[in-house]
Amino acid sequence: MLTLWGRENSSNVKKVRWLAAELGLSYQHIPAGGQFGRNREADYLTMNPNVLIPCLQDDDLVLWESNTIVRCLADHGQRTNAEKWMDWEISLAVPFGTVFIGLVRTAPEQRDVSLIAKQKAECERLLAIADDALIRQPWLSGPAFGIGDIPLGCIAYCWFNMDIERPSLPHLERWY
Incomplete structure (x- = not known):
């Protein structure tokens, strides 16, 4: 029996839960x-000395790192192109995290407006790359939804639901 350790509101746990549902x-x-x-x-530290979540346990197999877990669960046939997008999402996670924490979890009077604006511009630049790729294919993973779509999906959910101005990215919006 598969056992997934982690809190539901963690974006890294969401990746694993999403693919498991799919x-x-x-x-x-x-x-x-x-x-x-x-x-x-x-008992948790024995499985995952990193202390982080998620952690997946399948009898004697124990995995940590959300992208590794998603890869393990995924159909191997879609992995090559999809893995590129999984790893690319890591480059977006840092600037997006700054924007999200700065605008959603930080009181207005404590925000570093300049840093947030700089990181938001970087998010827009990176998201334009995904938008451009989606001109040629319906999913980041290729012709069908796959593991390459899940990491960005977690960020896109927040990006498109934050109360911010953002440039039109019609292919990314359709994908979302």
């Missing part, structure tokens, strides 16, 4: 990390 996989979910704790307890 594949129709059943698994046991154990809330861990953040307000749930557990990730510093001895």
